[in-house]
Amino acid sequence: DADGNKAVCITGTNAKCAEINDICFRRLCEDGAEHFRIFARHDPAKGGNTVAKPVSEDKLGLLRYNLCESTKKNGKKDNDTQRYAPAVLDLAIGSRVAVNENLAVQLGLYRGSLGTVVGFVFENEAPDDEKRMSSVEEVAEEDDDREIPIVLVQMDEHYNGPSCIKGMQRVVPFFATQSRSAIRSKYYRFELPLMPSHARTIHRAQGLTVIMGL
Numbered sequence: 770d771a772d773g774n775k776a777v778c779i780t781g782t783n784a785k786c787a788e789i790n791d792i793c794f795r796r797l798c799e800d801g802a803e804h805f806r807i808f809a810r811h812d813p814a815k816g817g818n819t820v821a822k823p824v825s826e827d828k829l830g831l832l833r834y835n836l837c838e839s840t841k842k843n844g845k846k847d848n849d850t851q852r853y854a855p856a857v858l859d860l861a862i863g864s865r866v867a868v869n870e871n872l873a874v875q876l877g878l879y880r881g882s883l884g885t886v887v888g889f890v891f892e893n894e895a896p897d898d899e900k901r902m903s904s905v906e907e908v909a910e911e912d913d914d915r916e917i918p919i920v921l922v923q924m925d926e927h928y929n930g931p932s933c934i935k936g937m938q939r940v941v942p943f944f945a946t947q948s949r950s951a952i953r954s955k956y957y958r959f960e961l962p963l964m965p966s967h968a969r970t971i972h973r974a975q976g977l978t979v980i981m982g983l
Contacts, residue, residue: 776882776915778968790970797861804861805889808915808947809960821831858961859902860886866922866964867973868944876930878941881973883966885926886938890920917945920961 778787798804803894833854862865864886889895893916896903903915924939934940 777966779971780968781971783970786900786968786970791840791859792964793862793967794861794965797863798864802861802863803889804859805896805918805978807858807860807917807920807961809856809858809958810917811956811958813956823880856958856960858963859965860920860963862886862888864965865967866920866963867969868943868962869964870962872931872962877924877928878930882924882927884922884924884939884941886920887923887937890919890921890942891916917959917961920963922963 780789795805849975866884866886867878868878868882868884871880874888895901896915900915904922920943921933921944922941923937924941926939928939928940928941932938932940933942943961943963945961947960948960
């Protein structure tokens with residue numbers, strides 16, 4: 770920890786970045802922080818022959834989509850997996866996150882801007898202890914579309930907009946949004962525009978302004 774968890778670890782590979790983010794998440798859980806595994810929702814794209822089949826096997830593939838590094842397609846790198854935020858997002862109070870879309874550039878909510886998770890808001894009852902960290906396979910088998918909560922994030926000092934919590938500066942509510950393009954030309958993903966960001970790859974760290982780097 771450095772300067773209130775605002776240090777960013779710079780790594781050379783996506784795999785190492787994911788490993789460090791997972792270690793930081795587990796540390797927060799061990800310290801008793803409220804935490805949830807959040808699953809994106811997938812709806813069929815309309816038009817043409819793009820009819821989605823409600824089959825668990827297909828859903829399992831969608832939930833796993835882009836959890837690993839870019840795959841190779843026709844001998845070339847397939848960067849399609851880089852267009853979307855993770856289909857499965859592990860977040861806890863205290864998690865460092867980065868915004869994945871240009872939402873309000875004039876306010877400081879641009880792709881890559883950083884903040885810290887400070888709360889979760891569910892319209893219905895939050896998942897119990899047995900389901901808060903369900904595996905991808907369990908959710909696919911249940912064919913269960915979990916509620917995507919509103920995630921409250923306290924943005925870093927670059928944010929110059931209003932706060933949604935009185936007496937607490939720079940807190941922004943993030944809602945699930947629809948992906949701009951269809952996955953495999955068949956599904957639209959409803960996801961939080963956030964990515965874990967205790968660690969960043971060298972490529973993604975370009976142009977980043979932080980107080981401390983490791």
